[in-house]
Amino acid sequence: MTKIALGIDIGGTNTAVGVVDVKGNLLHRFSIPTAKSAEALVAEVKLTYEAIGLKNVSLAGIGIGAPNGNYYKGTVEFAPNLSWKGVVPLAEMFAKHFGVPAWLTNDANAAAIGEMQFGAAKGIKDFIMITLGTGLGSGVVVNGEVVYGHDGFAGELGHIVYDYDGRSCGCGRKGCLETYASATGIVRTAEEWLMKESVSSSLRTSGIITAKSIAEAAGAGDELAIEIFDFTAKVLGRQLADAVAFTSPETIFLFGGLANAGELLMRPLKKHFEESLLQIFKGKIKLAFSALPEGDAAVLGAASLAWHELN
Amino acid sequence: MTKIALGIDIGGTNTAVGVVDVKGNLLHRFSIPTAKSAEALVAEVKLTYEAIGLKNVSLAGIGIGAPNGNYYKGTVEFAPNLSWKGVVPLAEMFAKHFGVPAWLTNDANAAAIGEMQFGAAKGIKDFIMITLGTGLGSGVVVNGEVVYGHDGFAGELGHIVYDYDGRSCGCGRKGCLETYASATGIVRTAEEWLMKESVSSSLRTSGIITAKSIAEAAGAGDELAIEIFDFTAKVLGRQLADAVAFTSPETIFLFGGLANAGELLMRPLKKHFEESLLQIFKGKIKLAFSALPEGDAAVLGAASLAWHELN
Numbered sequence: 001m002t003k004i005a006l007g008i009d010i011g012g013t014n015t016a017v018g019v020v021d022v023k024g025n026l027l028h029r030f031s032i033p034t035a036k037s038a039e040a041l042v043a044e045v046k047l048t049y050e051a052i053g054l055k056n057v058s059l060a061g062i063g064i065g066a067p068n069g070n071y072y073k074g075t076v077e078f079a080p081n082l083s084w085k086g087v088v089p090l091a092e093m094f095a096k097h098f099g100v101p102a103w104l105t106n107d108a109n110a111a112a113i114g115e116m117q118f119g120a121a122k123g124i125k126d127f128i129m130i131t132l133g134t135g136l137g138s139g140v141v142v143n144g145e146v147v148y149g150h151d152g153f154a155g156e157l158g159h160i161v162y163d164y165d166g167r168s169c170g171c172g173r174k175g176c177l178e179t180y181a182s183a184t185g186i187v188r189t190a191e192e193w194l195m196k197e198s199v200s201s202s203l204r205t206s207g208i209i210t211a212k213s214i215a216e217a218a219g220a221g222d223e224l225a226i227e228i229f230d231f232t233a234k235v236l237g238r239q240l241a242d243a244v245a246f247t248s249p250e251t252i253f254l255f256g257g258l259a260n261a262g263e264l265l266m267r268p269l270k271k272h273f274e275e276s277l278l279q280i281f282k283g284k285i286k287l288a289f290s291a292l293p294e295g296d297a298a299v300l301g302a303a304s305l306a307w308h309e310l311n
Numbered sequence: 312m313t314k315i316a317l318g319i320d321i322g323g324t325n326t327a328v329g330v331v332d333v334k335g336n337l338l339h340r341f342s343i344p345t346a347k348s349a350e351a352l353v354a355e356v357k358l359t360y361e362a363i364g365l366k367n368v369s370l371a372g373i374g375i376g377a378p379n380g381n382y383y384k385g386t387v388e389f390a391p392n393l394s395w396k397g398v399v400p401l402a403e404m405f406a407k408h409f410g411v412p413a414w415l416t417n418d419a420n421a422a423a424i425g426e427m428q429f430g431a432a433k434g435i436k437d438f439i440m441i442t443l444g445t446g447l448g449s450g451v452v453v454n455g456e457v458v459y460g461h462d463g464f465a466g467e468l469g470h471i472v473y474d475y476d477g478r479s480c481g482c483g484r485k486g487c488l489e490t491y492a493s494a495t496g497i498v499r500t501a502e503e504w505l506m507k508e509s510v511s512s513s514l515r516t517s518g519i520i521t522a523k524s525i526a527e528a529a530g531a532g533d534e535l536a537i538e539i540f541d542f543t544a545k546v547l548g549r550q551l552a553d554a555v556a557f558t559s560p561e562t563i564f565l566f567g568g569l570a571n572a573g574e575l576l577m578r579p580l581k582k583h584f585e586e587s588l589l590q591i592f593k594g595k596i597k598l599a600f601s602a603l604p605e606g607d608a609a610v611l612g613a614a615s616l617a618w619h620e621l622n
Contacts, residue, residue, distance in 0.1 A: 060544050068591075077591075126461040140557065149559020150437040151595060156556040159589045161549065171449075171589055214320055238472065245467040246451065248460020248559055278470045280379075280388075284462060 001058045002027075005310070007303025008045065008094070010034060010066040017045055018299030019054060022307055024118030026177035026296050028052055038076075038088045042097045062094050062102035063306035065110035065298055068117075070152035074104045080170070103309050107298060108129070109146045109155060111290070112139025113308050114301030115253055120291035127249045129290070130157065130240070132258035135170075136178035157243060158182070162235055180277065181236035183211040183257040188216050189228050199224055217259040229261065230268045234245055237272030244281050255290035255297065262289075312369045313338075316621070318614025319405070320354065320418065321345060321377040323392035324347060328356055329610030333618055335429030337607050339363055349387075349399045353408045373405050373413035374616035376421035376609055381463040385415045391481070395517045414620050417486060418442070418609060420466060423450025424619050425612030426564055431602035438560045439466065440601070441551070443569035446481075447489035447496075451490070453558055469493070473546055484553055492547040494522040494568040500539050501525050526572040540572065541579045548583030555592050566601035567607065573600075 004027065007018040011034060019028040030048055036042040049158035069081040074091025076084065095102040105113075112129035115121040121129075125144045131137040136158035140147040147154045158178035159171055166175025167188060172200055179185050192208050194201065203209055217225035217297045240252055258265065270287055277285065315338065318329040322345060330339040341359055345354040379390040385402025387395065406413040416424075422438035426432040432440075436455045442448040447469035451458040458465045469484055469489035477486025478499060490496050501520050505512065512535035513528045514520055528536035551563055569576065581598055588596065603611055 126465075142453050142460075145454065145455065147453050147558055150561035151559055151592075154437075154557065155587060156591075160507035160553045161587075164549065172588075173589070193370075238475065242471045242553075243557070245459055245470050246465065246554070248462055248465035250461035269372050276472075278467060278484070280464050280467075281462075290355050 001056055003060045004054075004057045005060055005303045005306035006049065006062045006098075007299035007306070008062065008064045009110075009298035009302050010041075010076070010082070012065065012067070014074070015041060015045070015113045016299050017049065018296065019057070020300060020303035024300060024304070026300065027057070028054060029296065029299060034082065034292065036083050038084050038090055038093060042090075042093045045094075055230055059098065059100050060180040061100050061306035061310050062098060063110065063302040063304065064090060064094065064102060064104040065107040065302040065305070066104055067106065069099055069104045069106040069109075071103070071105040071109065071146075071148045072152040074102070076104070101306075101309070103305050105146070105148075106137065106155075107301070108137030109139040109148075110301035111137075111255055111292070111297055112141050112146055112301075114292055114297060114304040115290055116141065117304040117307060118292065118300055120253065120288060121251065124250050126247065127251045127253060128157075128243060128247070129255060130254040132182050132254060133175045134182065134184050136182045140247060141249075147247075147255055157239070160239055162239060162265050177235065177239050181232055181239070181258075186211050186214055186228060186232045186258060189231060190225075193224065193228060197224065201225065211258050211261065215264055218261075218264045228254075229264050231274070233265060233268035234272045237269050238276045240273055240287075241276035241278070241281075244270060244285050245278055248281065249285065251286040251288055251289055255292070259289055260294070312367055314371045315340055315368045315369055316614045316617035317360065317373045317409075318610035318612065318617070319373065320421075320609035321352075321375065321387070321393070321482040321614050323378070326352060326356070327610050328360065329607065329614055330360075330368070331611060331614035332414045335611060335615070338368070339365060340607065340610060345393065347394050349395050349401055349404060351416035353401075353404045356405075357408055365424075370411050372411050372621050373409060374421065374613040374618075374620075375405065375413060375548035376418040376613040376616070377401060377402060377415055377530065378417065380415045380417040380420075382414070382416040382420065382457075382459045383463040385413070387415070392555065412617075412620070414616050416457070416459075417448065417466075418612070419448030420450040420459075421609055421612035421616050422448075422566055422603070423452050423457055423612075425603055425608060425615040426601055427452065427455070428615040428618060430613055431564065431599060432499075432562065433553070435561050437558065438562045438564060439468075439558070440564045440566060442567040443493050443565060444533075444567040445447065445493065445495050447493045451558060451599060452560075458558075468550070471550055471553070473550060474514055488546070488550050492550070497522050497525055497539060497543050497569060500542060504535065504539060508535065512536065518540045522569050522572065524574075527574050540575050544576060545583045548580050551584055551598075552587035552589070552592075555596050556589055559592065560596065562597040562599055564599055564601045565610055566603070570600055
């Protein structure tokens with residue numbers, strides 16, 4: 001019998017489920033639409049899991065990564081991108097339905113634990129995981145443990161303010177880091193600059209602008225696109241330098257859609273980050289990409305939460 | 312025999328030493344000029360301590376709070392306000408000379424541990440201690456432990472940047488929080504505003520401007536002084552809201568010279584802090600003054616480091 005954990009990644013549209021052993025091998029994975037009620041989702045995950053009919057496995061626990069996930073309570077609380085209302089005790093619901101223990105946290109924290117168990121953060125006690133997707137998520141690890149804070153909601157670096165008179169943020173405030181440094185943020189920069197500047201750029205004729213199309217333009221030498229990456233890297237580098245002054249991590253890992261730009265982002269980021277660091281930290285803090293395979297990282301991260309708690 | 316710890320607070324001018332029991336009672340204290348060499352300081356502390364001739368006590372350990380103190384290594388590293396050069400293994404020197412274990416950290420971390428053991432943070436697992444003195448120091452506590460980071464230098468919130476085009480900071484960068492929110496910072500604000508504004512103010516005729524004289528003017532109803540406090544509170548409140556997004560503390564404690572302004576600072580601070588918080592944190596995070604007696608807090612904090620490690 002192989003002991004397995006389920007890693008469940010709850011998204012606004014789809015929910016992905018991975019069957020993961022203790023070494024981080026993904027034995028199976030499936031995806032179903034995120035149901036309109038949490039009860040229905042739990043039931044559908046169970047039905048689909050049982051229909052696979054995996055043999056010689058024994059389910060040890062369930063880890064869940066969910067937006068607005070509260071680790072302490074195992075609840076999803078007022079998630080803006082889900083149709084579920086109020087506070088949903090999702091970990092308890094999964095635990096009851098499957099008859100095994102279940103834990104829940106937000107997706108960035110799950111990614112941080114996944115990186116620690118199965119990725120590039122093995123053996124690193126102090127690090128920060130930054131996910132650059134639609135927004136900017138973060139998991140802060142201090143002394144080998146994720147920082148959850150007194151209420152389970154620590155690690156909201158996407159909402160550290162870069163510019164108090166800056167861009168409107170979905171959180172209702174202005175100038176949050178994620179309005180600049182995320183897949184959405186870099187598109188906002190491109191759209192703003194294309195309106196404001198008259199400089200020629202392949203972005204003007206490339207159709208719908210995405211983080212990927214900006215990266216392609218920059219990769220092909222488009223000067224405006226290169227400057228857009230430099231600006232994005234400056235904002236992110238400055239704020240990560242502040243994060244270093246806070247918890248002094250050994251490494252900051254980047255993950256998610258915008259991180260796929262690779263060196264187009266990393267090269268200017270390292271420059272701005274290093275320039276912005278307080279003297280005592282200069283030359284000491286590494287910036288690196290996550291080593292988790294992108295498509296599977298969310299379910300691996302969620303499963304790693306279960307393994308982390310079970311061990 | 313009463314077990315005691317020495318709490319040693321190293322300052323640029325004087326070094327204070329407290330004899331503290333495990334309950335935080337200060338049995339004796341003395342202060343000597345900070346010697347030009349670390350060797351001389353250690354020897355002088357020992358001579359003075361022995362000259363007191365305390366009876367029925369047994370020395371269990373030594374805790375040291377020092378600028379640029381590295382907890383992991385027990386060293387004071389390149390402290391700008393001390394005449395000692397380079398990296399000084401001060402904890403080891405004290406341990407050898409006294410024959411008991413010794414630990415060292417920076418003064419703000421020591422204050423945080425003191426607050427946890429002897430002050431208002433008893434039983435609080437997640438909090439931040441902010442010391443508002445010449446600079447702004449901070450001790451970040453997560454899950455009941457001070458965050459030291461990978462290199463021992465975490466918790467430099469005084470050097471989180473408020474304004475990238477702002478005031479020159481002693482660290483060589485611009486716009487650091489402590490250039491606004493500290494006893495020195497509020498004086499800079501007053502001096503800037505008195506030059507720039509033509510409004511009448513009792514500060515124009517009150518002689519040398521200090522944090523205390525600004526507080527006295529504000530207390531007496533001087534409008535410019537009240538606005539100076541409001542501005543200081545706005546800068547601090549905004550940056551503390553960012554700190555909450557990072558580690559989600561239950562309480563943020565204030566301590567040090569500028570904190571003596573009491574409600575003159577706290578009232579506008581609470582307003583700006585609450586306004587700046589991300590929605591999920593609103594109404595949940597307390598701001599409070601330290602409960603450690605001001606004159607003794609540094610040596611109590613340093614001694615508490617020894618008790619924390621001994622237990």
